[in-house]
Amino acid sequence: MDGAPAPAAQAVPAERDAIIRVRGLVNRFGTQTVHDGLDLDVMRGEVLGIVGGSGTGKSVLLRTITGLNRPAEGSIEVFGQDVLRVSAEERTEIEKRWGVLFQDGALFSSLTVAQNIMAPMREHLKLPQRLMDALAAMKVTLVGLPSFAGAKFPSELSGGMRKRAGLARALSLEPEIVFLDEPTAGLDPIGAAAFDELIRQLQQSLGLTVFMVTHDLDSLHAICDRIAVLAEKKVLVTGTMADMMEVDHPWVREYFHGPRARAAQGG
Amino acid sequence: MSGAQTDLTLEDTRDGAVLRFAGRLVVAGLAPLERAAAAVKARPGPIALDLSRVEALDTAGAWLLITLRDRLTAEGAQVTIEGTGPAEASLIETVEKALAKIEPAPPAPSGFLNWVAGVGEGVAGAWASFLDLLAFLGVTLARTAGLLVRPWRMRAAPLVHHMQEVGFNAFPIVFLMSFLIGIVLGFQGASQLQQFGAEVFVVTLIAVSLLRELGILLTAIIVAGRSGSAFAASIGSMKIREEIDAMRTLGLDPIEVLVVPRTLALLIMLPVLGFIANMAGLLGGGLMAWIELGVSPGMFVTRLYDTTGVWQLAIGMIKAPFFAIIIAVVGCWQGMLVGGSAESVGQRTTAAVVMAIFAVIIIDAVFSIFFSEMGL
Ligand SMILES: Nc1ncnc2c1ncn2[C@@H]1O[C@H](COP(=O)(O)OP(=O)(O)O)[C@@H](O)[C@H]1O
Numbered sequence: 001m002d003g004a005p006a007p008a009a010q011a012v013p014a015e016r017d018a019i020i021r022v023r024g025l026v027n028r029f030g031t032q033t034v035h036d037g038l039d040l041d042v043m044r045g046e047v048l049g050i051v052g053g054s055g056t057g058k059s060v061l062l063r064t065i066t067g068l069n070r071p072a073e074g075s076i077e078v079f080g081q082d083v084l085r086v087s088a089e090e091r092t093e094i095e096k097r098w099g100v101l102f103q104d105g106a107l108f109s110s111l112t113v114a115q116n117i118m119a120p121m122r123e124h125l126k127l128p129q130r131l132m133d134a135l136a137a138m139k140v141t142l143v144g145l146p147s148f149a150g151a152k153f154p155s156e157l158s159g160g161m162r163k164r165a166g167l168a169r170a171l172s173l174e175p176e177i178v179f180l181d182e183p184t185a186g187l188d189p190i191g192a193a194a195f196d197e198l199i200r201q202l203q204q205s206l207g208l209t210v211f212m213v214t215h216d217l218d219s220l221h222a223i224c225d226r227i228a229v230l231a232e233k234k235v236l237v238t239g240t241m242a243d244m245m246e247v248d249h250p251w252v253r254e255y256f257h258g259p260r261a262r263a264a265q266g267g
Numbered sequence: 268m269s270g271a272q273t274d275l276t277l278e279d280t281r282d283g284a285v286l287r288f289a290g291r292l293v294v295a296g297l298a299p300l301e302r303a304a305a306a307v308k309a310r311p312g313p314i315a316l317d318l319s320r321v322e323a324l325d326t327a328g329a330w331l332l333i334t335l336r337d338r339l340t341a342e343g344a345q346v347t348i349e350g351t352g353p354a355e356a357s358l359i360e361t362v363e364k365a366l367a368k369i370e371p372a373p374p375a376p377s378g379f380l381n382w383v384a385g386v387g388e389g390v391a392g393a394w395a396s397f398l399d400l401l402a403f404l405g406v407t408l409a410r411t412a413g414l415l416v417r418p419w420r421m422r423a424a425p426l427v428h429h430m431q432e433v434g435f436n437a438f439p440i441v442f443l444m445s446f447l448i449g450i451v452l453g454f455q456g457a458s459q460l461q462q463f464g465a466e467v468f469v470v471t472l473i474a475v476s477l478l479r480e481l482g483i484l485l486t487a488i489i490v491a492g493r494s495g496s497a498f499a500a501s502i503g504s505m506k507i508r509e510e511i512d513a514m515r516t517l518g519l520d521p522i523e524v525l526v527v528p529r530t531l532a533l534l535i536m537l538p539v540l541g542f543i544a545n546m547a548g549l550l551g552g553g554l555m556a557w558i559e560l561g562v563s564p565g566m567f568v569t570r571l572y573d574t575t576g577v578w579q580l581a582i583g584m585i586k587a588p589f590f591a592i593i594i595a596v597v598g599c600w601q602g603m604l605v606g607g608s609a610e611s612v613g614q615r616t617t618a619a620v621v622m623a624i625f626a627v628i629i630i631d632a633v634f635s636i637f638f639s640e641m642g643l
């Protein structure tokens with residue numbers, strides 16, 4: 001959280017800087033209300049960590065912003081456009097400007113890793129095969145996979161490798177925003193730290209905005225500029241790690257002052 | 268991302284050449300830029316790649332810079348990348364590290380050798396999978412027999428569920444199909460036999476062909492299409508989601524939990540379906556004989572008793588358990604062979620249906636030869 005040269009990473013959250021703006025979001029599944037009047041701003045160029053207990057609707061929030069889940073009420077603006085009301089073509093243009101890493105990687109199982117990375121390029125860019133091959137090979141090693149992983153099918157990779165491959169595919173169109181759903185879950189601690197470092201570095205050099213659902217306190221410490229806590233069906237509080245330590249709410253206190261939190265801070 | 272314009276200009280200055288990039292050096296405009304870069308020839312002396320007018324740089328842009336620099340260096344120039352801010356410099360460094368880790372792919376074997384190897388592997392694979400099927404059949408039969416000896420270990424709920432799925436739910440289609448086949452047989456038989464004035468033999472024709480062969484054979488084919496595919500797809504999906512592995516670690520035997528109930532359900536329900544098919548076929552044939560030839564229902568039944576022994580029905584029905592076992596075992600076996608991709612579920616499901624129908628027809632032919640040799 002210090003000395004990040006990323007543009008606007010340290011800026012005071014001002015209305016006009018918000019790259020994602022969620023207002024009054026309501027999500028229901030049957031009789032279960034998951035979100036009830038949720039507000040959230042994500043600033044351009046920041047790494048925002050979303051934390052919350054299991055089942056508090058973190059994944060649903062991510063899916064709603066990326067248009068995979070239609071909310072019952074509320075408005076969502078991304079890049080200043082109301083994504084719930086834009087035309088199909090405008091939607092496609094917006095979708096090209098973000099990348100999503102799903103919780104389980106969600107790679108296309110019938111394509112190799114390299115073909116997975118090329119799939120969005122093939123759809124949206126006019127690049128010769130030779131260039132796509134070269135870029136895909138670069139993306140494979142960029143996310144820390146061994147070179148030979150490009151020719152492998154997702155089922156031939158470990159869970160952690162699939163996550164990296166998923167990130168490579170999410171970065172395939174060089175997006176401005178990356179949505180990550182628990183990116184370091186299932187990685188070994190060294191792999192997770194390397195993954196954090198990778199995200200941080202890409203975020204800084206590309207000016208990426210990162211929306212990251214995570215349970216990993218180390219990630220929160222290492223790379224998140226701000227943290228948003230999901231509880232009681234809304235964003236309970238947002239702020240820096242230091243702000244979180246001050247919050248007087250049972251769950252937040254438990255989370256940020258628990259034994260694991262102290263261990264993460266110490267490290 | 269649209270309209271990403273990048274200019275590439277080459278200037279000669281006192282200290283050497285400067286390649287000036289301007290605009291957005293990003294993936295959207297990479298193809299034309301790469302062509303422009305490919306046209307740049309190395310020259311002796313220093314060349315500077317100047318990025319000070321670049322507005323945006325991404326990993327694809329950095330890839331272009333690095334590959335251009337490396338090519339020019341290899342051709343004998345001294346290349347530097349200049350005018351980068353800290354962010355760009357760190358991005359270029361990151362991409363550089365990534366590129367350094369790429370290993371050249373091993374060369375693909377030649378086409379002909381590949382083909383020969385493919386044929387060899389195919390033959391060996393077919394034999395191996397035949398043995399595998401036999402092993403699977405053996406295990407399934409052993410487990411089923413084990414359960415029949417100790418029926419209290421039987422899982423009643425899944426058995427009933429599968430009996431409903433493969434049996435009761437198939438009643439309408441089997442009935443309709445067989446009824447129509449009966450009509451066709453009656454109609455065709457009538458028009459041929461009328462020429463000899465041998466109309467009454469239509470009853471024998473319908474009864475023998477339906478009861479001995481067609482009723483149970485067509486039922487088995489429909490069931491192979493309906494249930495063989497369902498078995499393969501459901502077990503295959505469980506395989507992909509590692510449910511089968513989970514079962515094993517929990518001490519549950521997938522054969523006993525998944526395969527045996529399905530096999531038993533088919534074993535019980537296929538004869539029932541076959542019997543229904545026989546009756547529906549006779550109904551359709553009898554109806555046609557009545558309309559076309561004026562063979563009254565009473566007459567039809569009398570002729571049926573006189574000319575067609577109960578043996579004809581038995582010869583047909585005796586095949587049902589064999590068909591049932593092969594359909595269930597092939598479907599479940601293919602499901603267990605699913606690996607990795609979602610596509611594999613589709614391939615295995617198709618294979619299950621094709622193999623099951625093929626096996627059913629082969630078994631039917633073997634029985635036909637056997638019965639006629641026995642003079643039955
Ligand atoms: N498609 C769906 N249909 C019904 N309920 C859902 C659906 N998706 C999520 N939910 C429910 O919404 C709640 C939040 O889920 P989720 O966002 O996945 O939690 P998490 O915060 O752990 O990611 C859970 O209680 C879940 O059961």
Ligand SMILES: [Mg+2]
Nearest residue numbers: 058059103181
């Ligand atoms: Mg989740």
